Amino acid sequence: LSPLEQANAEKLAKLESEKLQSEQEFLKAKEQTEARKAALKKKLEHERGNAGNIESQTKIEVGEDIPTEIQERIPKSRVRLNEREIYDLDYAIVKAKDLKPSFTTGGTQKRTDMNEEQIKSIAENFDPKKIFGSGGFEDLPIILHDGQVIAGNHRIQGMLNFTPKSRYAYEKAIKEYYHIDLKPDELLVRVPNKRLNNTEINNLAASSNQGRFNSESDHAIAVLSHYEAKLKELEKKLDADSIYSLKNI
Known part of the structure; x- marks a missing residue:
């Protein structure tokens, strides 16, 4: 050659x-x-x-409505999952005893760990600046009409455990932010403006935990729950038989 x-x-x-x-x-x-x-x-x-079962198919058992006093004069809040999934939320006064925070997986709860320090901090050293006006899922807790908590289980539990000092700070902040005088057994929360179907409840609950998790499995559950459909589509595309076939993905 x-x-x-x-x-x-x-x-x-x-x-x-x-x-x-x-x-x-x-x-x-x-x-x-x-x-x-x-x-x-x-x-x-x-x-x-x-x-x-994927979380978006988990059957949510919704009970009877708890008494709620919708605050019509307060502009609606809003949470956005994506460009198509946007939920308007009403502010409502509820009796604290009617709320149902949960710290076990299943239903509207997608986290596997309970952060006792966070609950204690809210109960004993409530700081309204960390919650009020935060927007999205980080603001006042979001509940279903039957009292189940969609977003804010730790916040709700902390509020249920308020010390007199924290309860005073909470009521004072509610008065300043929302011009509402709460009774000692009342809390201000947010509820969906429209009734949600099973998939919407699951997606909303899962999305509420994205970005703030206590364990790796919490993060995986929330992410996989909300993007299950997209992941299934991606699975098909990843069945490419060579690196060259991946160019069109």
């Missing part, structure tokens, strides 16, 4: 070797992804205690 032909042959052999190596790396990465996905699914099913 001439020097040029030899150089071309070596170049071609190198390209073939790189291609084979890339294919092997792709297959290895795909296998690792499948293994991680299977392990995560198994862990999530265990955490949920509801093997085989």
